[in-house]
Amino acid sequence: MSDSNTTDFTNPPTFILLGIPGLEMAHVWISIPFSAMYAIAVLGNFTILFIVKREPSLHEPMYYFLCMLAISDLVLSTATVPKTLSIFWFNSRKIDFSACLTQMYFVACFLVMDSGILVAMSLDRYVAICHPLRHSTTLTNPVVAKIGLAVVLRSGILVLPFPFLARRWPYCRTNIIPHSYCEHMAVVKLACADIRISSNYSLSLGFMVTALDVFFIAMSYTQILRAIFSLPTKDARVKTFGTCGSHLCVILSTYIPSVFSALMHRFGHNVALHFHVLMANAYLLVPPMLYPIIYGVRTKQIRDRLLRLFSQKGI
Template sequence: MSDSNRTIFTNPSTFILLGIPGLEWAHVWISIPFCAMYVITILGNVTILFIVKTEPSLHEPMYYFLCMLAVTDLVLSTSTLPKMLSLFWFNSREIAFSACLTQLYFVHCFSAIESGLFVAMALDRYVAICHPLRHSTILTNPVVAKIGLVVVLRGAILTLPYPFLARQWPYCRTNIIPYTHCEHIDVVKLACADIRISSYYGLFVLLCRIGLDVILITLSYIQILRAIFRLPTKDARLKTFGTCSSHLCVILAFYIPTLFSSLSQRFGHNLPLHFHVLLANVYLLVPPMLNPIIYGVRTKQIRKRLF
């Protein structure tokens, strides 16, 4: 590792992942909850996909978006967890330069897709509550497919400059990444060049992915709450709001860790490095695990079919 630190190079063939600096002695113990989360993520999301596919009554826009979310969660987890576990269990620290760029692309691309899906699901809840009689005519299957395509293309195109910008910088200081996986900002920080373009573009994507999406979700729920409060009885209000509770829970589980991780990377310079790494892993691992659990517990149709 010390040789890698002293080597002069302009285009490294590999990067070295350190895992969680300062907690190397606990890597095996940390791997146990990480592995458990990965298993739960796979089982939960595959179960959601199977239930929606085999239950005709669930062939509705909300559950189509839920299936897209399940696929996104599976890809997001699989892009990082297998390499992370091999690092913890077998001390497999090396990752090829092109594989590192591919990994960071998948992480950011599918995080953006997941954020876009939450906007699409908020739109579905808005139409279902504010325009219930027109729900089936507004959100038809072709419209849902087009919304899904737009969400995927937005995530893919927004994230596409990341690997190209990272590839163009010269890396002449070190190829050691003090993380468990390749993140865009942590890779470009290793470049011995002015990386302000990458930094500014990363901030722009963050504003689009979190700022714009959160604004759209908030506007949807303002309209939803106005419609709920106009209902005549308390029972009707609680029942209608209950249809949104699962969506609100997964939104909070996704955006809160993502926001804290992104802000801590840019402004939390006094925080311990292992705190940054653990927080980055929380936003990658916890939401994909929680999403199927929340929808399984909170959604009557899925819970009934599961039992």
């Protein structure tokens, strides 16, 4: 099968990923920050999982949700970065049709899952700060497990139409994807059919998930801030706010790039394609890299356990 733009076929056995269109000559240089961020994300998130597992004092709802976030980010980054680096280093551009749809599903699913986990973490902070005496009886291990299962099922079910709709479209114009991974709309736009169902569902899902999750997080932190400002002393307010400071940093590092990316897709029609693709990759790489750094620096229990681990090994 030819890889040209004029190839005539309906169900391509493979797609061709271009990497960063327009910056092909710089792929090797671009791979340096990509591989560095991926290495930090993998090492940092595995460190979080290891520390929480080894430290009994961290066996609490907040850290269970943090482990869920770490696992989700490991899957999210691993679903895209290795293939992207293979394009940069070995010019390995082909991806099987089914593998492309699988990658599309995993990327969208775990992005939605990340958002749901942040809502769960906000709920934990709300109960811990506004109703501290009821925290241990409200967020028991079975309740945490049910919340985690609900987050997983929500993301899995809501994103399930993406690959099924994408599979039904005929791809009779080209099999070349101007992207470094199988991003949903980048694939669907190649179809020679009316894709309004996919487009509208994607837009509605993105708006619904982001709007609802941000609303619940905002409601939680409104109550949290009211409880903090009602404390009698400044030291008590600072100490209590510090317990949710890392979570706030994570929320901002997640939703600010999301909003910026959405606005760029909506209004940035004159923005160069390579910038769109770079932003799409940064959105998948930067938060997974930042989360363990933020929690490692701002969470005393994790920081102390990590320092003890290094001191035991004589580092």
